[in-house]
Amino acid sequence: KAGVTQTPRYLIKTRGQQVTLSCSPISGHRSVSWYQQTPGQGLQFLFEYFSETQRNKGNFPGRFSGRQFSNSRSEMNVSTLELGDSALYLCASKEEVTGNTEAFFGQGTRLTVV
């Protein structure tokens, strides 16, 4: 089985722009979560989608949004980029949000805001 695929791997954007990141989960996995990783704050949960519905949301401003499609692929969008949004954005997929399942992570998208 292919793993979690995130595209693109690297992005450089200018302050004020917007960006869309993509995540394709492992085949058959219906839950997709997004995390932001920075040296200062570590790994922080952004949001989780299951069957095209947002199930949970972390403590991030409304500039951060996401969605999930019927094939479980997910996108996250960040509008009006700020320098502090520079981070590694990680996507994780799980088979389903019930019981004994583990999250598998992608390689991440490295976003640099200049």
Add this chain to the structure above:
Amino acid sequence: AQSVTQPDIHITVSEGASLELRCNYSYGATPYLFWYVQSPGQGLQLLLKYFSGDTLVQGIKGFEAEFKRSQSSFNLRKPSVHWSDAAEYFCAVGARGYSTLTFGKGTMLLVSP
């Protein structure tokens, strides 16, 4: 609220020596516990997990971890470290049926020749 503490930011171990990385968690019920490893510029790879049952769990790459409820700990161990184990290690906790994981700040493992 759940939280995870990894008290050691950096650890240096000689190749061939044993390793123990500490993890303490705070959670009101029985947690789901995980250890992940991250190489520079890469994503997270799951080393092992604890959901229930035997408190000593085996993972990939020769790692093991022991869940100690009385100490709220889930320490990661390896009997003999290889240079390729140099990476950052993250402990994480989730609730049953979790939709979010709470991670520790990570421990950077350096392996000396």
